[in-house]
Amino acid sequence: MRENVMKNNKNILILDDEKNVLSALERLLHGSFEPDFCNNPLDALEMVRNGNYKVVISDISMPLMDGIKFIEEVTKIDSDVVTVILTGHSTVENAIDAINKGSIFRFLSKPINKENIIKAIEDSLEQHSNIIAKKRLFNLEKEKADMESMIRALSKVIEIRDPYTAGHQKDVAALSVTIAQNLGWDEDKIRGLNLAAIVHDIGKIYVPAEFLSKPGKLTSTEFSIIKQHPVVGHEILDTVNFNWPISTIVYQHHEKLDGSGYPNQLKGDEILDEAQIIAVCDTYDAMISHRPYRAALEKDKVVAYLKSTRGTQYKAEYVDELLKVIT
Secondary structure, rough: OOOEEEOOOOEEEEOOOOHHHHHHHHHHHHHOOEEEEEHHHHHHHHHHHHHOOOOOEEEEEOOOOOOOHHHHHHHHHOOOOEEEEEHHHHHHHHHHHHHHOOOOOOOEEEOOOHHHHHHHHHHHHHHHHHHHHHHHHHHHHHHHHHHHHHHHHHHHHHHOOHHHHHHHHHHHHHHHHHHHHHHHHHHHHHHHHHHHOOOHHHHHHHHOHHHHHHOOOHHHHHHHHHOOOHHHHHHOOOOOOOOOOOOHHHHHEEEEOOOOOOOOOOOOOHHHHHOOOOOOOOHHHHHHOOOOOEEOOOOHHHHHHHHHHHOOOHHHHHHHHHHHHHO
């Protein structure tokens, strides 16, 4: 005979082939939990397939299917379900063996008292929450790792087309991360900063190569085209749903505190902190690097320039930290 004593799904299912045991458990749990009850393992498996259970509690000795086999089938259907075995003294060894194999969270010896069953359910629900939290964390970390791989692939595109820009982006990223770490930024924010810095000039794939390597002075038209690279970079990166504001950081990395930057002449707090750090590191690395149109500038002149723009074009705190790193 197949019978569901109760059909009130509260994310808990209890299976026992003895109706009197189910009735006793229902009385013990009244006012605390309202599980679904079932006295047939085949029906119970169907309930698991169609339900959304967090905890499944099963007797170990049943005629149609023993509890260990039933639990194995449950975990095949939903590996997140936390399982508990009800056992008599003669089957304790089997239950302990199943626990050691990792397929069962806990076992309860019959006869069962109210305190023990409620504690077991509470612990099992907490265990289920932990399982889901760990899985979400794993998925989040995997998603972030995938995003990082994508960012690094984009950086390779620039490296192939313009080796200077690729090396420049890596240097700016290293400096930016060092400054953020020294300022005590949290790890996740630094992670986003690093990724943005690695591709901050990705928009230069839009700029004709001859402009980037031109030995003479750029015309106003050529320079206007180059100044569009933050816009293009933003458009490229904005198509991806990153966990950090990568596209916005790239969009703003040529903005300056006093509004003299580009492309939107943003001022002060309108500019993200990450973009402000990249901006000062970008300026420093560009100035000390040899370019086709000019030789690298002497370091003392670069330091003097940074000090002269401290608090006006670049945030004083970030200039000060950069100077600590490079001097």
